[in-house]
Amino acid sequence: MAVRATLHDVALAAGVSRSTASRVLAGTDRNVDPELARRVLAASEHLGYRANPVARALRRQSTGNYGILVPSIRNPYFVQLVDAFTEAARSAGHGVMLAESADDPDIEAARIDGFGEAFVDGLAVVPTSMARSGVAIRRAEGRSRVVQIDRWATGAGCGFVGVDNDAGVAAVLDHLRASGRRRIIYIGAEQEASAGAERLAAFRSRAEPGDGEILLPRFSTTAGREAAHRLLSQDSLPDAALCTADVLAVGLLSTLQREGVRVPEQMAVTGFDGTDLLELVDPPVTALRHPMEAIATRALGLLLNPTEEHHRLAPELVVRASS
Amino acid sequence: MAVRATLHDVALAAGVSRSTASRVLAGTDRNVDPELARRVLAASEHLGYRANPVARALRRQSTGNYGILVPSIRNPYFVQLVDAFTEAARSAGHGVMLAESADDPDIEAARIDGFGEAFVDGLAVVPTSMARSGVAIRRAEGRSRVVQIDRWATGAGCGFVGVDNDAGVAAVLDHLRASGRRRIIYIGAEQEASAGAERLAAFRSRAEPGDGEILLPRFSTTAGREAAHRLLSQDSLPDAALCTADVLAVGLLSTLQREGVRVPEQMAVTGFDGTDLLELVDPPVTALRHPMEAIATRALGLLLNPTEEHHRLAPELVVRASS
C-alpha cells in the first residue's frame, strides 16, 4: 500500500498552483490554459493521482453516495430493487451503500441511525413496519435526506415511491376470474408492512363468497410452504392462490407439486413481484411486472430533490403457464 | 433536513474549547474535568450533535469502513459470506460497503477501482477469475488494503482466507464411498475461479474408475438443472452426485425429482457450502459447513493487519437425508 499522491504533488510536478490543478482535475472550471491543463493531466497520470474523496466531500459538503436499506437481501425481490436503484444511482454518478434490516423494526432503526455515521448524502428505505418504522425515519429526516421505496410508514415526513398495489391485485383477480377461477385464496403476510395492508384491502374490497385468506408472519419461501400445508389440510382446494410475493408463490408451488397437486389444472398459482424466480420453476408463474427502473429512478429523484409526494406506479400483468 | 450542529456549537454551548469538547465526545483522552465533561455531554445531547464522519475521517486519515466485493448477491453462499463479514466488522466498530461483480472480471475491475473513490480503508474481494482478477487487485493494493476471501487470483500480492477445498472434497468423497456409493459424478463449474480449480483437482486425485465429471459455466440453480438433464440423458444414473455448490445441488435435486428419480434411494446428492437452502428442500441435502465466522474474522484481521499469508480453514461434514 503505497503513499497516495496528493493534489499538492500534482501541482508541484506540473508547475502550477493547487487551484489550477484542481480546476483541471475536478473539471469544475473550464477556463484553463490548454498548455497548463495538459501539464496537469500529464503529472496526474504520471503520479497515479486520485482525488481524496474524503477531502473532496468535506469541502463540497456532499459525498455523492446514497444508502439503501431493505428488509432482506435473501428476498430476490429486494435484490432486484437494490440492483435497479444502484444502476440508477451509478448512471447519475452516485455510489450506493447497502444495508438490511432483517425485517425487524429495531434493527432497522439501528441501521437508519447508523447511516448517520456513514458517508452518504441520503437514504432510501423500504420500511419494515407501517406503524413502527416512522420514528427512526423521521429522526433521519432531521439530518439527511430520506425517501421510502415500495412501502411507507405512518409518521414519516418524506416522499414515497412504490407500485400501485390496488391496481396490481385488481389485475390479477380480473385475470383469474376471467379464466373461470371462482374460489380464490389470498396468500399474504400480516399487515405490518404497508404493501401487505394495501394488497389485503384491495383483495377484500373485491372478494366474493367462497374466496378466502391465509396470512403468514412474513414473506419467504418457507412461509409459502406453510401456506401449502394449510391448503392441503382443508377439505377441498381452491381454484386459485393469489400470492402477494414471488417467494410465497414459489414455496407454495413446490410443496403443492410434491403432494401431487397439478398446477394449473387443479389450481392456479400467481406471484406478485415479477422476479426471475418465476421463470425458473415449472410451470412458470403468472405475476405482475413492477416498473423497477422507473421506481428506482423516481426514488433517486426524490432523494436529489426532496418532496413529500407519494408516487404509485402501475404494474403490468404477465400471464404464464401457472394460471 | 435541519442544519446539523457542529463541534463548534457544542463547545460554545458548554463554554469550553473545541479541543475539550472533542476530547469528551470522541473519547480520545480520558483526562477531562468531570464537570466540564458533563457540560459538554449535556450540550451535545441538547443539540443532537453527531460528529461529522467526513471531517473525522479526513483528520484521522481513516474512515473505519471496509468494502466487500462478491461475484453475486443472488447466490446465498455469498450472502452468507457478506453477513458474516459484516457482523465481524460491525462488532469491531467498522462499517461495510457491499458491491457485486456479476461474475465478470471486467465489471469486477471497475468495482475494485470504484472502491478507490469510496469511503473505505480497505477491500475484501472474492475474485471471479484466478487468471484475470489479479491485475485489478494488485492495482488496488497500491492505494489501499486488500484481502481475498474464498478464492484467490494469481498475481495478487495480498492475503487470502478461504475454506480448505481439498479437505472438503475428501470428506464428502469418503462419506459417499463409505456408504457404498461407487460411481460418483463430480458436478462443478469451469476452472476459472480458484475454488473450482482446487475442488476439481481434489476430486481427480481421488477419482476411481466409473466416476465422472460435469463442468458448467457457472454456479447457479439453473446450472444445476442443466446438469440434471445431462445426467438423465445418459444410459444410467451414477450412484451419487458431488455438487461443488449448494445452488447446483438444489437445482439438480429438484429437476431429478420432477423426472421421477428418488433421492437418496436411486442416487445421493451432496452440496458444498452449507447454506440454509439445503435444509429447506426435501430431502435436506448433505454438505460441508464452512467456518464462515472464522473466515470472516480472519479476513478482517488481515485487512486491519495486512500480511500476504494464505489461510485455509477446515470445513465440517454435515450428513443429511440426501445421502
Added chain:
DNA sequence: CTGAAAGCGCTTACAG
C-alpha cells in the same frame, strides 16, 4: 487539565 493552533486534502470565491 485546558485552549490556541496546526493541519488532514480538497474546492472555490476573490483579487489580480
Added chain:
DNA sequence: CTGAAAGCGCTTACAG
C-alpha cells in the same frame, strides 16, 4: 486565465 487564501469540521500534538 491564475494563484494566494479561506474554510469545510474535525483531532491532536504542543505549550501553558
